[in-house]
Amino acid sequence: MEILSFDMEENHHDRQKRSSLGRTSIEYQSATNILTKPSGFMNTYDYTLNPYSGCSFGCSYCYAAFFVRDKQQQEDWGTWVRVKDNALELLKKYRRKPLHGKTIYMSSVTDPYQPIERKLHLTRCLLEELVNYHDVHLVLQTRSPLVTRDIDLFQRFSVIQVNMTITTDDEKVRKTFEPYCSSIQARLNAITAIQASGIPACITLTPLLPVRDAHTFAKRLVATGVQKFIIQPFHPERGKFVAGTRDSVRNE
Numbered sequence: 001m002e003i004l005s006f007d008m009e010e011n012h013h014d015r016q017k018r019s020s021l022g023r024t025s026i027e028y029q030s031a032t033n034i035l036t037k038p039s040g041f042m043n044t045y046d047y048t049l050n051p052y053s054g055c056s057f058g059c060s061y062c063y064a065a066f067f068v069r070d071k072q073q074q075e076d077w078g079t080w081v082r083v084k085d086n087a088l089e090l091l092k093k094y095r096r097k098p099l100h101g102k103t104i105y106m107s108s109v110t111d112p113y114q115p116i117e118r119k120l121h122l123t124r125c126l127l128e129e130l131v132n133y134h135d136v137h138l139v140l141q142t143r144s145p146l147v148t149r150d151i152d153l154f155q156r157f158s159v160i161q162v163n164m165t166i167t168t169d170d171e172k173v174r175k176t177f178e179p180y181c182s183s184i185q186a187r188l189n190a191i192t193a194i195q196a197s198g199i200p201a202c203i204t205l206t207p208l209l210p211v212r213d214a215h216t217f218a219k220r221l222v223a224t225g226v227q228k229f230i231i232q233p234f235h236p237e238r239g240k241f242v243a244g245t246r247d248s249v250r251n252e
């Protein structure tokens, strides 16, 4: 397995600046910061942490696309990812003033466990840095079963919650709105494993899409052992918030 070390200068120069992974183009770029003070509905957290920009899961309802300034990139959401290749260097700067007790949400506009993470281990490197040097309170949000890879790290955080998003019980609906995400069962299995390993877990039904059999769905959710659920309705309109459901998906 290839594991890139994100703080080695030689890698910085040698690494290809562009590549592709399946249908996704991957670009490596330096970021100016790695922790962002959130505004709006995220402002109960001290920081958000996004190792990547863009997201190859490309959920059709994704609001994160609205935070991209470039109109073409909004249109192409799901086909491009930018890797913040200096992310670990930026986070290391906080060693001088540790982030003890700070609340961090990872991630607000990307999925930290999207397919490129399997190869790069960038999210894992950042988690190692946080757990080794800072006593933060972490909420980790994903739609990816790859999250189970880092159970060993999660167990070292004193305050953590892992959220798995599951939006429907119907694979047809899932394939319509989230065609590049893992199956519903794979996500249920992953959050079951997280919960069984003693890590506080939550299932986020955000947004809740059409459900085929609500009773059986509820039983499957409860069978994971998870006791915390967050439900958000599907917002067909944009409303006051800058982000909302994208035009193309309203028709679906």
Ligand code: SF4
Binding pocket: 055, 056, 057, 058, 059, 061, 062, 063, 064, 108, 109, 110, 111, 143
């Ligand atoms: S996984 Fe999250 S960030 Fe990625 S496309 Fe889906 S909703 Fe957007």
